[in-house]
Amino acid sequence: MEDAGRAVADAVSARAGGGRILLLAGGGANGGDAFVAARHLMVRGMEAAVLARPSTHPLTVLNRRRWRAVGGAVAALGPATLRRELRGAAVVVDGLLGTGFTPPLRPALAELTGMVNAWRHAAGQVVSIDVPSGVHATDAHVPDGAMQADATVTFMGIKPALLFGPAAALAGEVTVAPLSVMPAWIEQEALAAWPTDARVAALLPRRHADAHKGTAGRVWIVGGHPGTTGAPALAGVGALRAGAGLVTVHSTADVPLITAELMVRRHAAWTPALTRLRDAPRPDAVAVGMGLGPEAVAVTRELLSWEIPAVVDADALQPDLAGAGHDRVIWTPHPGEAARLLGCATTEITADPLGIARALHDRLGGVVVLKGGPSVVAHAGGLSVARGGHPGMASAGMGDTLSGVLVALLGQGMTAPDAAVAGVRLHARAGERAGAAHGYGLIASDVAQELGGAWMDVIRSGPAGPWYGR
Ligand SMILES: NC(=O)C1=CN([C@@H]2O[C@H](COP(=O)(O)OP(=O)(O)OC[C@H]3O[C@@H](n4cnc5c(N)ncnc54)[C@H](OP(=O)(O)O)[C@@H]3O)[C@@H](O)[C@H]2O)[C@@H](O)CC1
Numbered sequence: 001m002e003d004a005g006r007a008v009a010d011a012v013s014a015r016a017g018g019g020r021i022l023l024l025a026g027g028g029a030n031g032g033d034a035f036v037a038a039r040h041l042m043v044r045g046m047e048a049a050v051l052a053r054p055s056t057h058p059l060t061v062l063n064r065r066r067w068r069a070v071g072g073a074v075a076a077l078g079p080a081t082l083r084r085e086l087r088g089a090a091v092v093v094d095g096l097l098g099t100g101f102t103p104p105l106r107p108a109l110a111e112l113t114g115m116v117n118a119w120r121h122a123a124g125q126v127v128s129i130d131v132p133s134g135v136h137a138t139d140a141h142v143p144d145g146a147m148q149a150d151a152t153v154t155f156m157g158i159k160p161a162l163l164f165g166p167a168a169a170l171a172g173e174v175t176v177a178p179l180s181v182m183p184a185w186i187e188q189e190a191l192a193a194w195p196t197d198a199r200v201a202a203l204l205p206r207r208h209a210d211a212h213k214g215t216a217g218r219v220w221i222v223g224g225h226p227g228t229t230g231a232p233a234l235a236g237v238g239a240l241r242a243g244a245g246l247v248t249v250h251s252t253a254d255v256p257l258i259t260a261e262l263m264v265r266r267h268a269a270w271t272p273a274l275t276r277l278r279d280a281p282r283p284d285a286v287a288v289g290m291g292l293g294p295e296a297v298a299v300t301r302e303l304l305s306w307e308i309p310a311v312v313d314a315d316a317l318q319p320d321l322a323g324a325g326h327d328r329v330i331w332t333p334h335p336g337e338a339a340r341l342l343g344c345a346t347t348e349i350t351a352d353p354l355g356i357a358r359a360l361h362d363r364l365g366g367v368v369v370l371k372g373g374p375s376v377v378a379h380a381g382g383l384s385v386a387r388g389g390h391p392g393m394a395s396a397g398m399g400d401t402l403s404g405v406l407v408a409l410l411g412q413g414m415t416a417p418d419a420a421v422a423g424v425r426l427h428a429r430a431g432e433r434a435g436a437a438h439g440y441g442l443i444a445s446d447v448a449q450e451l452g453g454a455w456m457d458v459i460r461s462g463p464a465g466p467w468y469g470r
């Protein structure tokens with residue numbers, strides 16, 4: 001609790017700008033964290049006051065006593081005291097309810113969260129402890145009366161409610177404080193990793209100065225069908241912009257040459273084409289399925305039997321292919337494709353993205369990227385959620401571009417789990433950059449354009465390296 005409260009004080013100090021800080025302490029351990037934070041803020045010379053609910057929680061009682069012992073002020077939390085104390089406050093620290101909350105929010109507390117939300121709208125900022133009060137840690141739904149925060153300091157591991165669905169929008173800027181606790185506790189709490197850019201930077205390949213196109217990954221994009229020929233082209237551009245040395249699109253349709261750097265091989269039919277290609281030099285990695293159409297299962301089954309690193313996307317994401325993969329395959333379903341693979345409704349997918357990603361991994365093996373805002377990566381080592389992205393990415397062709405990014409990283413020698421974790425972050429970062437320029441009008445080609453800049457942003461967060469790696 002001491003580490004937790006100190007982490008909250010750090011986040012609040014950065015926001016308060018010398019203004020008065022009002023801390024709200026509930027009856028559970030979340031309230032105890034608020035008392036600890038108040039003490040650390042006072043020690044740093046900041047003006048802090050606490051309004052508290054009655055508590056019998058031993059650590060909360062203890063930290064209330066410690067707060068009083070340093071001369072801290074505390075009054076009973078109710079509508080009248082809250083109204084009075086909100087006047088002139090710069091920041092409210094929300095320690096009313098944490099992971100011990102069970103919905104629905106009781107009316108007495110809903111009245112208080114409503115008052116703080118109204119105050120925030122007009123006057124100041126809210127920093128929530130662990131989760132915004134009224135948000136159930138594992139549930140994406142937003143119950144009536146939940147607190148809207150500007151920032152949330154969460155402990156040990158990211159909670160699903162802070163990542164997915166409408167509840168995530170209540171958390172504001174989220175930071176994770178790992179706390180000095182037993183690793184087993186962290187594993188229990190941390191349902192998924194949430195890698196920083198510094199962590200992603202450490203995964204990305206670094207080239208030698210004498211790199212050439214033959215060493216930067218020869219990749220194939222296999223897709224396209226009349227009516228969906230843009231999909232493999234977008235994947236091809238994504239692969240080029242994520243650093244692939246040589247990108248060849250194989251298709252039985254006329255794929256538009258949207259950039260001259262792509263090589264396009266048009267085949268008359270898949271069966272003879274695959275017979276010929278089987279005996280040709282194999283690429284370093286292949287992405288299959290984007291706009292591929294009705295022959296997707298047969299084509300993909302053949303390519304998977306070559307046992308080269310592969311990305312399986314779009315039309316190739318069919319239940320028939322479960323069991324046909326291997327360790328170096330990345331499967332990239334969006335929620336609709338995930339529902340088709342698991343034979344359930346799309347609403348079941350979006351209700352529990354972490355559980356579904358795990359279930360897909362059990363079914364398919366390799367690595368699964370369950371796409372969304374944000375995407376979840378499931379692999380043998382656990383779950384990982386990508387940071388960032390932009391709502392403007394909700395437009396056709398974004399997933400095709402991601403497949404190109406992933407195959408490029410596989411082609412550059414990354415393992416499938418590393419390529420998936422790094423690829424979704426690069427794609428999301430490129431989306432943030434493109435979103436800043438185009439807003440909801442951004443299209444997949446805009447995201448592809450920003451991939452090089454996204455790569456540079458990410459590696460700038462990582463360890464220093466030789467110039468050609470930067
Ligand atoms: N390793 C750890 O675990 C660490 C945990 N830490 C911290 O502990 C927090 C969890 O603490 P917790 O378990 O005491 O629960 P907490 O969120 O304070 O809520 C309990 C209170 O909520 C109330 N209440 C519940 N439902 C309600 C409703 N619908 N409507 C209204 N009230 C409702 C309930 O009231 P009661 O039912 O008792 O009347 C009780 O007063 C966690 O989020 C983190 O901040 C850190 O210190 C770091 C280490």
Ligand SMILES: Nc1ncnc2c1ncn2[C@@H]1O[C@H](COP(=O)(O)OP(=O)(O)O)[C@@H](O)[C@H]1O
Nearest residue numbers: 334372373389390391393394396397398399400
């Ligand atoms: N709101 C969002 N925030 C972050 N990423 C998003 C958001 N909406 C979509 N994306 C990303 O865009 C991509 C969409 O993929 P997909 O639905 O397969 O597109 P398509 O099939 O049209 O190529 C995924 O990588 C997804 O993570």
